[in-house]
């Protein structure tokens with residue numbers, strides 16, 4: 001009788017300790033920042049327009065882990081980029097525009113001069129006119145469709161063509177995408193079609209560069225409030241819908257995407273290529 005009671009007390013003490021430790025681990029997990037050694041590595045990042053940009057979170061995270069950063073920015077974002085870049089360790093900043101082949105070429109000439117070769121290429125760029133991110137998809141016109149495709153999808157091939165000779169073997173290329181590529185999302189419209197082309201481009205570029213050990217992947221992020229997102233009609237409803245439907249019952253943040261980008265730049269992902277990886281708190285697998 002006595003020993004039964006002792007066992008119960010021991011079990012209770014054990015459970016209490018177990019839950020205490022589990023709670024501690026959970027709290028630590030919340031604060032946890034992953035760390036990789038990217039010293040000596042160099043990354044080219046396209047797509048910083050504000051501190052909310054996913055591209056900015058990626059640049060900062062890679063830099064915090066020792067990687068040197070070059071930023072290709074649109075002229076109109078210049079002031080913001082120069083201010084933000086003060087937080088980076090000796091970055092290279094240069095104007096570039098995905099609609100302009102000469103600028104793409106001169107951008108990479110500068111990269112060659114500053115970096116010689118580099119390791120990571122981050123494509124975090126998209127554009128469609130606001131008029132085509134609302135209402136009916138079929139209302140898009142030829143010019144709007146072509147511009148969106150050129151900036152948001154063709155640009156991946158364009159920058160890879162202009163720069164792959166500068167990329168080190170075992171490098172990593174990452175493009176940002178969204179679930180609207182494979183599912184019809186209200187208002188996302190032409191951008192969904194661009195993301196489908198971008199995701200397909202990821203697979204083809206992965207095939208092109210595989211023999212050089214260069215990996216190419218897409219990150220499909222859940223909705224995050226950024227400048228680009230603000231152009232999508234009803235974006236705040238998208239955010240609340242995503243939060244409610246996601247298996248984890250929350251929205252994601254820029255840092256979540258940056259952490260996956262860090263993993264995709266590291267050797268831990270050395271045999272992952274041609275993939276689209278989802279960071280959406282489990283939204284895309286919820287059937288109901």
Ligand SMILES: NC(=O)c1ccc[n+]([C@@H]2O[C@H](COP(=O)([O-])OP(=O)(O)OC[C@H]3O[C@@H](n4cnc5c(N)ncnc54)[C@H](O)[C@@H]3O)[C@@H](O)[C@H]2O)c1
Pocket residue numbers: 046047048049050052053054055073074077096097098099123124125126127151176177178220221222223224225226227228229
């Ligand atoms: N925010 C989201 O909810 C979300 C979700 C999934 C995927 N994405 C994707 O992430 C990427 C980054 O978007 P973001 O949300 O950080 O918004 P953002 O507005 O901060 O970034 C978009 C970037 O595209 C650049 N850009 C636009 N036209 C360009 C051009 N002609 N030449 C060069 N650069 C050009 C802008 O300067 C800007 O830096 C995009 O591909 C976007 O589709 C965003």
